[in-house]
Amino acid sequence: MLGDDTWGGLFPGRFNRAFLYPSFNVMDLHTVDNGVISHLDEELARDDWDIIIAHFLGVDHCGHRYGPDHPEMELKLLQMNEMIKNVMKNIEDDTLLLVLGDHGMTRTGDHGGDSVDEITAALFAYSHSLNIPLPLQHQSVPFPVAQVDLIPTLALALGVPIPYSNLGRVIEDLLITVNHTFEEAAHHQVFSLELNVHQVANYLEEYRKHGSEFPDDMWQRLEFLSEKISRDLHELPLDKQKQVFVEYLTLAKLMCEEVWAKFSMTGMTSGLLLMVAVITLAYLVLSSEVMADDEMCIVNRIFYITLFVNALFVFSFYISVVILGLVAFLVLAIFLYFHRSRFSNIFAKIDLLEIIPLFIALSVCLGTFSNSYVVVENYVTAFLLVSVVTVQVFSSFMKQQKKKSVYGLPSKLVKWASNYWGLMSISSLLVVLVCVRISSWFWKCREEQPWCIPGHVHTTLAGLPQVMRNWRYFTSVFSLILLTWLPRRWLMMCGNLNGSKLGVVLVRKVPVICSILVASHWALQAVPSLQGSPLRMYVVLPPLLTYFFAVFLMALLFFVPLLIYEVPPRKDDIGPVTENPYNCIPQLYHSLKAKYSTDNPKRQSIPIVYGLATAVSAPLVGTLIVLLIVIVLLAGDGVSPGILLLVGTTVACLSAQAASTWMNADSLGDVMKPSWSSVCTWFMLSLHFFYSTGHHATFPSLHWSAAFVGFEGQWGSSNVIPAILVGFNTFSAQIIFAFSLPLIVLCPLSFGVVFPKLRNSRLEGEDTRQGEFLFVEDRKIAASSLLFTSVLYIILHAIKVLFSAASAFILRRHLMVWKIFAPHFIFDAVSFIVTSFFVPLGVLFTLRIIDVLDMFGVYLRHKYS
Known part of the structure; x- marks a missing residue:
């Protein structure tokens, strides 16, 4: 094929690189064509060729820049006409000349669609020895081929x-x-x-x-x-x-x-309609949870909307898509009209400053209609992530200033930045800026990014020059140590790693063991003498042991999730406790608080329990440690510092959210309810994590090497294990952020316990020192917050895949549909499936922890009553 041109010449002759690939400017109409013409006569005069391909680009560039009716187009066509005349004179009798284009153009100079002007291109054939039948030459309509x-x-x-x-x-x-x-x-x-x-x-x-x-x-x-x-x-x-x-x-x-x-227009249209209906269903569940007190209202809406979605799917096989679309949107419009008060109420509660991060997050979805945007989505995503965090930080400042009478924006800003909340917010924003900027070092280059210079982070240790191996290895190991030590340090600071219970011991030891195994695996991979040696088989042992320990720890934490330590007090009476097991924990907490006061003579005999204030998030953090180690193992040693930066970015975003929440909270209910902006930030983090671990929405960018980490053919002909490893590596961002989504709800309370100065003075009348223990006290708020966060997070991913599907549908005749839009839709669809699976898994795990905390309260009640 002649490439992206409107006219080209195909000559039987020798393939000559000298004039096929000259340097040119995209908008230059003559450089390439003049270069080809200058070599053409010389090549035709030689006798050592069988085929010559001459590639002309001027007509194509002229069409894109000026259109087919511009005077410049006339000049280019005259130049091509003279070139063809000259070639016809100089070719031998046994030579065939073909002049053709790979596409046509519209009246505006565009192409890529399915119109007749775009898919029709001329073919001119000539030879001195050809005997084309005369009727064919005199036809008014050219012979179609x-x-x-x-x-x-x-x-x-x-x-x-x-x-x-x-x-x-x-x-x-x-x-x-x-x-x-x-x-x-x-x-x-x-x-x-x-x-x-x-x-x-x-x-x-x-x-x-x-x-x-x-x-x-x-x-x-x-x-x-x-x-x-x-x-x-x-x-x-x-x-x-x-x-x-x-x-x-x-x-x-x-x-x-x-x-x-x-293309199956019926299937594609009905699929888009179903996606719209499902997203509407999810939003109705969200609005029902926020606005309705009757739980049956939620159940009824789920039932009716699910029935509506299935009816759409069934009727799509029998009814015209136009009629089906009209009926679907008519039903949705009627439903929304009769429930408009609920929708107006829910949006009335959202501050304009909360809408801005949502709009920024949704702009990611709108960009999927542009192939240029998809190519540079990693750059745009990083910029939008920083934008969302910046808006979140300064919106908290603006909300606080509404309640004060300080005049002058500079003085307000200085005063705000000097207090604890403002200092923590500004520091978190600076950390995000630095980490996001440095994380670009770990991006991988797309084929469509010629300006991108690939680094060595995705090259294996064995493939690096000897002078770089030690530096890269010890940098990666140091990052792995920090990645293991920092979360453990947090858990120790919260009191969750005290005692000798099995779960606590394993959370202390297993991440360290897994880190040592991963570092050993990297060292063994870098030893050249092991290549082809019988000892090579032992290289797979550290990854296999890492997988085993990680799965074992995660399974154990699900069944025994509490990471707390109870110091047995002296036998003493803690007062009467109600018979209701759901109210025993808050009553027990207040009893312990009273008995622990300095004027209590029985202070030495009360029970002491470490880690209760962060008992819900601690098992999540323990699970995330081993998940991150497995991700580092599959991604390779060069990506280890990048994942450490991403963890730092995530912690900084959580810190900014916690500061903003406590700064503007008027009640504990405000602290326990996440904001829209925090969910949007989490959504943007998942996209940024995907690109910053060296992935793109293209199949050539898949890390196939992950299939052989711990696997070198010993599983026979099965591809299941390698497919799981490649899938886990590719969609690790979606897995991590979907599973850890409850941290959005939990982080303000846990940060408020670890950093007491963060708590708002307006809430001194309420016991804010209970931390995450408040969710055990009020299960309804816990369930409502988790449902709100989960549904909104899934809706954002659903909207993204909806826009990707719509872009692939609308641009199905685009020149880049199979190169850019279709792979982008496939990756978004799989990401949405993975997210939809791991979000409920993380929520169920969190609810499991809260249930076990309830059981622990019953145990304390019987023990100290």
């Missing part, structure tokens, strides 16, 4: 076999020369068509053997023609034989187009 027809024609003209997977029909008139008599020409045409038919028939038969299906009616017609060809075709006149061959090749191409080149 498909571009795939060039393949068998050129193959037979050059005397080489037709390619195996060709579906084109030979242009038989281009194979007739002036030396052929009429009878010889007819025999030659029929023989060429017969070769073409046998090649296509062999390909279709082999294709069907691999389980592929064709339309029955068309396949039966092809079989009938095949039997006719093999049985009595040679008894027919030559013109009848030619007619049968042409009919077979035409039908074969139409049949394959029916299977391969057609």
Whole structure:
């Protein structure tokens, strides 16, 4: 093919790089063409070539820049016309000249769609020895041929076999020369068509053997023609034989187009409608939880909307998509009209400053309609993440100033930045800025990013120069140590790693063991002498042990999630406790508080429990430690510092959220309810994590090396384990942030306990020192907050995949649909599936922890009553 041009020249001759790839500017109309023309006569004069390809770009650039009716286009076409005349004079008698384009253009100079002007391009054929029939030359409408027809024609003209997977029909008139008599020409045409038919028939038969299906009616017609060809075709006149061959090749191409080149408009439209309905369903669940007190209201809405979604799917097979779309949106409009008060109420409670981060997050979805945006989505995502955090920080400042009477914005800002909340917010924002900027070092280059210079972070240790190996190895190990030590330090500071219970001991020891195993695996991989050695088989042992310990710890934390330590007090009476087990923990807490006061004579006999204030988030953090170690193992040692930066970015975002929450909270209910902006930040973090671990929404960017971490063929022919490893590596961002989503709800309370100065003085009347223990006290708020966060987070991912699907649907005829839009939609769809699975998993794990805390309260009640 000649590339992205409107006209080009194809000459039998030698492939010459000198004029195929000269340097040029995108908007330059002449540099490439003049370079090709300057070499063309010299190459034609040589006798050592069989094929020459001359690639002209000026007409294409002129069409894009000025359109087909501009005077510049006339000049370019005149230049091409003179070039073709010159080539026609200089070629030998046995040379075939073909001038063709790979596409047409619209009246505005564009292409990539499916209009006639765009998919029709000229084909000019000339040779001194050609004998093209005169009626064909005088037709008012040119003889139509498909571009795939060039393949068998050129193959037979050059005397080489037709390619195996060709579906084109030979242009038989281009194979007739002036030396052929009429009878010889007819025999030659029929023989060429017969070769073409046998090649296509062999390909279709082999294709069907691999389980592929064709339309029955068309396949039966092809079989009938095949039997006719093999049985009595040679008894027919030559013109009848030619007619049968042409009919077979035409039908074969139409049949394959029916299977391969057609879009199911009904399926695509109904799928988009179903996605809209499901997103509406999720939002209704969200609004019901916020606004409705009756739990049956939520159940009823889920039932009716689910029934509506399934009805859409069933009717999509029987009703026109236009009618179906109108009915679907009419039903949704009627439903929203009768429930408009609920929607107006929920949006009335959202501050304008909360809408801005939501708008920024949704702008990611709008960008999917641009191929230029998709190519640089990693850059845009990083910028928008910083924008969301910046808006969140300064919106908290603006909310606080509404309650004060300090005049002058500079003085307000200085005073705000000098207090504890402002200092923590500004510091968190600076950390996010630095970490996001440095994390760009760990991006991987797309094929469409020629400006991108690939680094060495994704190169294995064994592939690095010797001088760089030690530096990279010890930097990676140091990052792995920090990645393990910092979360453990947090848990120790919160009092969750005291005692000798099995869960506590394993959370203390297993991450350290896994880190040592990962560092050992990296060291063994870098030893060149192990390549081909029998000791090579032991390289897989550290990853396998890491997988085992990680799975074992996560399973144990699900069944025994409490990371607390109870110091047995002296036997003493703690007062009467109510018989209601759901109220015993708050009553026990207040009793312990009273008995622990300095004027209590029984102070030494009260029970002491470490880690209760962070008992809900501690198992989540313990699980995330081993998950991150496995991600580092699969991503490779070079990405270890990048993942450490991403963890720092996430912690900084949580710190900014906690400061903003406590700064503007008027009640504990405000602290326990997450904001829209915090969920939007989490959504942007998941996208940023995806790109900053070296991934892109393209198949060439998949880290296939992850399939062999701990696996080198010992599982036989099964691809299940390698597929799981590659999938876990590719969608690790979605897994981590979906599973850890409850941290958005928990972090303000846990930060308020660890950093007491963070707590708002307006809430001194309420006991804010209970931390996450408040969710045990009020299960309804806990369930409501988790449901709100989960549904909103899934809605954001659903909207993103909806826009990706819509862009692939609308731009299905775009030049870059299979290169950019279709892979982007596939990755977004799989990301949404992974997110939809791990978000409920993380919420169920959190609810499991709260249930066990309830049981622990019952245990304390019986023990100290």
